[in-house]
Amino acid sequence: MTAYAFSLPVRVYYQDTDAGGVVFHANYLSFLERARTEWLRHLGFDLREMAERHDVLFIVREANVRYRRPALLDDLLDVTVKVERLGRAQFTLGQDVLRSQEELVCASINVACVSCGSFKPLRLPQRLYASLATVLEHEDQPKEQV
Amino acid sequence: MTAYAFSLPVRVYYQDTDAGGVVFHANYLSFLERARTEWLRHLGFDLREMAERHDVLFIVREANVRYRRPALLDDLLDVTVKVERLGRAQFTLGQDVLRSQEELVCASINVACVSCGSFKPLRLPQRLYASLATVLEHEDQPKEQV
Amino acid sequence: MTAYAFSLPVRVYYQDTDAGGVVFHANYLSFLERARTEWLRHLGFDLREMAERHDVLFIVREANVRYRRPALLDDLLDVTVKVERLGRAQFTLGQDVLRSQEELVCASINVACVSCGSFKPLRLPQRLYASLATVLEHEDQPKEQV
Amino acid sequence: MTAYAFSLPVRVYYQDTDAGGVVFHANYLSFLERARTEWLRHLGFDLREMAERHDVLFIVREANVRYRRPALLDDLLDVTVKVERLGRAQFTLGQDVLRSQEELVCASINVACVSCGSFKPLRLPQRLYASLATVLEHEDQPKEQV
Numbered sequence: 001m002t003a004y005a006f007s008l009p010v011r012v013y014y015q016d017t018d019a020g021g022v023v024f025h026a027n028y029l030s031f032l033e034r035a036r037t038e039w040l041r042h043l044g045f046d047l048r049e050m051a052e053r054h055d056v057l058f059i060v061r062e063a064n065v066r067y068r069r070p071a072l073l074d075d076l077l078d079v080t081v082k083v084e085r086l087g088r089a090q091f092t093l094g095q096d097v098l099r100s101q102e103e104l105v106c107a108s109i110n111v112a113c114v115s116c117g118s119f120k121p122l123r124l125p126q127r128l129y130a131s132l133a134t135v136l137e138h139e140d141q142p143k144e145q146v
Numbered sequence: 147m148t149a150y151a152f153s154l155p156v157r158v159y160y161q162d163t164d165a166g167g168v169v170f171h172a173n174y175l176s177f178l179e180r181a182r183t184e185w186l187r188h189l190g191f192d193l194r195e196m197a198e199r200h201d202v203l204f205i206v207r208e209a210n211v212r213y214r215r216p217a218l219l220d221d222l223l224d225v226t227v228k229v230e231r232l233g234r235a236q237f238t239l240g241q242d243v244l245r246s247q248e249e250l251v252c253a254s255i256n257v258a259c260v261s262c263g264s265f266k267p268l269r270l271p272q273r274l275y276a277s278l279a280t281v282l283e284h285e286d287q288p289k290e291q292v
Numbered sequence: 293m294t295a296y297a298f299s300l301p302v303r304v305y306y307q308d309t310d311a312g313g314v315v316f317h318a319n320y321l322s323f324l325e326r327a328r329t330e331w332l333r334h335l336g337f338d339l340r341e342m343a344e345r346h347d348v349l350f351i352v353r354e355a356n357v358r359y360r361r362p363a364l365l366d367d368l369l370d371v372t373v374k375v376e377r378l379g380r381a382q383f384t385l386g387q388d389v390l391r392s393q394e395e396l397v398c399a400s401i402n403v404a405c406v407s408c409g410s411f412k413p414l415r416l417p418q419r420l421y422a423s424l425a426t427v428l429e430h431e432d433q434p435k436e437q438v
Numbered sequence: 439m440t441a442y443a444f445s446l447p448v449r450v451y452y453q454d455t456d457a458g459g460v461v462f463h464a465n466y467l468s469f470l471e472r473a474r475t476e477w478l479r480h481l482g483f484d485l486r487e488m489a490e491r492h493d494v495l496f497i498v499r500e501a502n503v504r505y506r507r508p509a510l511l512d513d514l515l516d517v518t519v520k521v522e523r524l525g526r527a528q529f530t531l532g533q534d535v536l537r538s539q540e541e542l543v544c545a546s547i548n549v550a551c552v553s554c555g556s557f558k559p560l561r562l563p564q565r566l567y568a569s570l571a572t573v574l575e576h577e578d579q580p581k582e583q584v
Contacts, residue, residue, distance in 0.1 A: 019197075020197075020203050020205070020262070021262075021263075022265075025175065025179075025205070025206040025209065026172050026173070026175035026176050026179070027172070029171065029172035029175065030172050033171075033172070051165075051166075057166050059166070059171070059213065059216070060171040060213055061212070061213050062210075062211065062212050062213065063171065063209070063210075063211045063213075064208075064209075064210045064211075065208065065209045065210075065211075066207070066208050067205065067206055067207050067208065067209075070205070070265060116166070116167075117167075119168075119216060
């Protein structure tokens with residue numbers, strides 16, 4: 001696993017399911033958030049440190065999610081993160097939820113930076129922007145070069 | 147409030163918020179689900195009865211959500227439901243989360259019917275289809291006729 | 293309903309249930325928190341105002357919960373709040389989850405006041421202490437006097 | 439890590455926290471459930487298989503939880519599982535939530551087996567009972583023998 005093809009394993013517990021016998025649809029957004037958080041940590045950015053030291057909060061501005069197949073109790077899922085678009089104050093990630101290569105859920109998540117207390121928009125911190133630009137550049141390369 | 151302009155009040159509790167001080171983004175999908183459920187109940191359809199007697203489960207196939215402004219602890223929100231499109235086996239709802247007329251979140255939710263155990267697609271039950279068709283028709287009317 | 297016998301109606305949605313077909317056990321604690329919050333509001337105390345103006349946060353120090361019967365999808369529950377013990381810096385509430393008089397869950401919840409940022413223990417605000425003392429006194433009275 | 443001293447690492451994400459800046463108290467019960475599930479898997483028991491093949495559902499009958507110190511965003515916690523008492527139809531686990539040896543939450547969780555559809559009490563499956571008895575026996579041994 002490289003920073004250019006990040007994936008977090010997520011196990012499905014009773015707490016994630018509903019009486020329909022499958023993962024409750026809103027809970028996939030929590031799975032996606034876990035993967036984004038670990039991906040950022042992998043890139044060198046801890047969310048608590050971003051908030052406490054740099055007054056930066058990441059907020060979801062848009063979530064577009066397609067549910068193809070349901071995940072079940074005890075499933076071991078992979079949740080991926082890929083940079084789709086990068087702006088100065090926001091970026092869009094492509095995120096999939098997979099079960100052994102099978103795509104269960106695919107999502108596009110737009111994230112922006114805001115100031116912690118005021119929720120005023122902020123530019124991405126320079127170090128983060130540079131890091132995401134590098135990731136995006138490498139994703140664009142043919143796979144054998146990654 | 148009529149069936150043609152349904153709205154459910156939802157209070158924000160600590161359980162709905164996160165350390166950013168606002169409602170966690172995935173939890174709005176739970177608010178939307180509460181409103182859809184009460185709207186269906188208002189139209190005469192209880193989800194447990196639909197599952198137990200008619201083997202019908204409603205599943206979310208697609209959720210497109212835009213987050214405009216954050217909701218805060220103790221806010222009293224209104225969550226609306228409106229039929230946007232109606233098909234034989236699925237329908238799309240427009241749902242907003244409002245705080246005193248201010249639009250915080252707007253969403254488009256595509257819902258399909260499946261069989262409980264197998265998750266195989268089902269046509270909407272005839273009575274439900276007729277009911278949604280009536281709602282959709284009235285929504286299309288100018289407001290003064292509603 | 294008086295302040296001395298508070299009860300909040302809570303509907304069970306898919307989001308509250310798990311693949312066992314019943315409400316997931318941790319979610320009852322969220323139901324209890326909703327009832328405590330509305331009970332405090334009923335007594336004149338809003339949690340956001342307590343935090344923002346008075347730097348007071350309520351934290352759960354101990355939760356003892358007995359699960360007797362499961363709640364199901366679509367159930368309309370009543371969640372009660374009763375003062376059991378009142379101290380200068382903490383209080384204990386008796387809370388039940390009922391379905392038409394039938395006791396599903398009964399809990400004893402010990403709550404303390406702390407300072408928002410530091411989590412240092414605080415005495416209960418005087419007005420709150422007085423209010424809870426009044427509630428407790430009336431609960432102790434024979435029922436016909438309430 | 440042996441079966442006799444099981445511990446599951448759990449990371450704290452925004453989804454686990456509330457506007458107080460710490461993990462919402464009900465969410466620790468979800469952390470505890472994740473640890474119990476992985477511990478049972480470690481002992482050879484998968485919950486989905488238990489339900490589907492053996493008609494066995496584990497339900498929480500009692501949860502007694504003491505909250506000592508709050509967990510924060512990005513904390514990496516350890517959630518432990520220990521058998522405290524073993525009966526024919528139920529067992530009690532001691533579970534702690536630790537942050538680098540510091541005890542944040544300690545809980546005692548009583549779990550019973552029931553039949554999936556009917557929720558009627560069941561004896562523990564023989565293989566599970568034997569396994570828990572072995573764990574309990576080894577826990578009682580002085581540490582150097584484990």
